[in-house]
Amino acid sequence: GENVEQHPSTLSVQEGDSAVIKCTYSDSASNYFPWYKQELGKGPQLIIDIRSNVGEKKDQRIAVTLNKTAKHFSLHITETQPEDSAVYFCAVGPDKIIFGKGTRLHILP
Amino acid sequence: EAQVTQNPRYLITVTGKKLTVTCSQNMNHEYMSWYRQDPGLGLRQIYYSMNVEVTDKGDVPEGYKVSRKEKRNFPLILESPSPNQTSLYFCASSQGGGSTEAFFGQGTRLTVV
Numbered sequence: 001g002e003n004v005e006q007h008p009s010t011l012s013v014q015e016g017d018s019a020v021i022k023c024t025y026s027d028s029a030s031n032y033f034p035w036y037k038q039e040l041g042k043g044p045q046l047i048i049d050i051r052s053n054v055g056e057k058k059d060q061r062i063a064v065t066l067n068k069t070a071k072h073f074s075l076h077i078t079e080t081q082p083e084d085s086a087v088y089f090c091a092v093g094p095d096k097i098i099f100g101k102g103t104r105l106h107i108l109p
Numbered sequence: 110e111a112q113v114t115q116n117p118r119y120l121i122t123v124t125g126k127k128l129t130v131t132c133s134q135n136m137n138h139e140y141m142s143w144y145r146q147d148p149g150l151g152l153r154q155i156y157y158s159m160n161v162e163v164t165d166k167g168d169v170p171e172g173y174k175v176s177r178k179e180k181r182n183f184p185l186i187l188e189s190p191s192p193n194q195t196s197l198y199f200c201a202s203s204q205g206g207g208s209t210e211a212f213f214g215q216g217t218r219l220t221v222v
Contacts, residue, residue: 032208043113043214043216044152044211045213046211089152092207094208095207096142096206097154099144
């Protein structure tokens with residue numbers, strides 16, 4: 001079955017700097033790659049997703065890149081702000097969603 | 110407002126006492142699922158349902174049951190809870206299974222003593 005690895009498990013960055021979280025997957029048939037943000041006391045919420053027919057997608061300060069050959073995709077957050085502090089999960093579809101183990105992002109003042 | 114509603118939000122129970130966690134969605138989604146979240150293990154799928162009366166096991170189904178009698182509801186049943194089922198539980202729904210956005214409930218924190 002599909003295996004999703006996410007790194008790092010914890011990431012601390014200075015406010016204003018960029019943060020990058022990486023995920024790898026094993027099934028070459030996977031074609032849907034969402035990222036979820038989980039704030040304290042809440043359920044995960046989709047922040048951006050990408051499908052296998054594109055290599056990059058951007059939405060304001062967040063972007064996702066996909067390398068299907070290497071089977072990895074990354075979340076990039078630029079100009080980080082305190083409200084970016086949360087746990088981030090990558091995930092892989094399409095049959096059923098398989099989640100990575102999560103990255104706890106701390107934005108340092 | 111589109112939402113997934115879980116109840117209760119917090120529950121402390123004793124070993125062996127049957128309990129049900131309810132989940133309801135108002136988006137007419139066909140696909141619903143249950144996850145448990147444990148430190149260092151991420152989100153692991155317990156059960157999922159692709160439509161009414163259609164349910165299937167996820168990655169960690171042991172000790173759990175589900176039912177899908179109506180499209181909007183997907184309760185999680187623990188017939189005989191044990192301490193290793195202490196966890197944070199999330200219900201989610203989506204229109205297209207693993208190929209579209211999943212909407213999550215607020216979570217249920219369960220403690221089994």
